[in-house]
Amino acid sequence: MLTKIAGGITAPQGFKAAGVHAGIKKNGNEDVGLIYSTVPAAGAAMFTTNKMAAPPVQVSRQAIERGAARAIIVNSGCANACTGEQGLKDAQVMALETAKALNIDACEVLVASTGVIGVPLPMDKVKAGITQAAAALSENGHEAALAAIMTTDTFKKSCVYEFKLDGKTCKIAGIAKGAGMIHPNMATMLSFITTDAAIAPAILKKALSEAVELSFNMISVDGDTSTNDMVTVLANGQGGNELITSTDSPAYQEFYAALKVVCTELAQLIVRDGEGATKFLEINVTGAGSFADAKLAAMAIAKSPLVKTAFFGQDPNWGRILCAVGYSGAKSEPEKTSLDIGGLTIVSNGQGAAGFDTDKLKEVMAAKDIAITVFLGMGEASATVWTCDFSYEYVKINGEYTT
Secondary structure, eight states, X not given: OOEEOSOOTTOSTTEEEEEEOOSSSTXXXXXXXXXXXXXXXXXXXXXXXXXXXXXXXXXXXXXXXXSBOSEEEEXXXXXXXXXXXXXXXXXXXXXXXXXXXXXXXXXXXXXXXXEETTOOOOHHHHHHHHHHHHHHOBTTOHHHHHHXXXXXXXXXXXXXXXXXXXXXXXEEEEEEEOSSSOOOSSOSSEEEEEEOOOBOHHHHHHHHHHHHHTTGGGEESSSOOOSSOEEEEEEOOTTOOOOBOOTTSHHHHHHHHHHHHHHHHHHHHHHHTOTTOOOEEEEEEEEESSHHHHHHHHHHHHHOHHHHHHHHTTOOOTHHHHHHHHHSSOOOOGGGOEEEETTEEEEETTEEOTTOOHXXXXXXXXXXXXXXXXXXXXXXXXXXXXXXXXXXXHHHHHHSTTO
């Protein structure tokens, strides 16, 4: 049984964290964070598919190939992206300085950065921040570490769960940052997950890949896949369960279920904090010929500026939704397609449904959480994507991002 509990990224046994202000951010907030396992841990990660992947992604991608990691060092305020050879050297120095401060190998350190693209890291401040963060590590450092990864986020994104494996109580915790430049293909944000469950690296990697496909890869705020983003999970085995070595075991199913819940909750929190968002939109596509088709259609709706602005303006312009389905590339036939908004049938067999309650639809469009369901009539597959609306505030935030 999965139970939500209080705490943060250090709730699983054997983890410490810290967050400090090193002077990278101009607002004086924490900007260097550190997460550390006091014992060796299995590790897995997924990274952005953006061809302009930032140096921290390159360094972490190489490090995690071992299937093990003990520390994650992250800075906010500067993405260290599109910074050339110097940027790569700086990311490598972040790993080396962290390793030295913790007395571990540099290959056990994952590096992450978030913030403005094209600006070099102020390495004197970063190195000082790493030293400060290492000295400040504690089991109570989770709030400061979470604050250190935030940029345009308006609230902290964190969750912790407790579950049983082989009669042993294990915990899993996650934090995330992200509000803009959000569109998955792994990935579109930073997310760090810790667990004291014992699981083999290859099995952990498979679990993360499958969980991400149904969570972080099913969200979109603005259709932009970032240069820096990653999701990582460290599993240090301190929960005392028998090592999970097979995906066929009941213990794996329990672990996977917990990981999927954490990933989904964090992904939805990112959407709820979408830059300038006033609506949380759940888009369900059912009756598709395949999962791939269902996702194509759902993502087309989620990414459509016309759909997103209509929901911001509470305008029930449902033709925009069907239009997105039609150009998505998913197999569909107009005469088989139906649409519900907030439980109201708006379109039936490709045509506007007669007699639906227009006053009720106005109430639905005014709500903060709205469910949209498209039935394609082509098969049995389905997919759910989460997105938000586009508001005036989104334009303002991104029009003034570096100024």
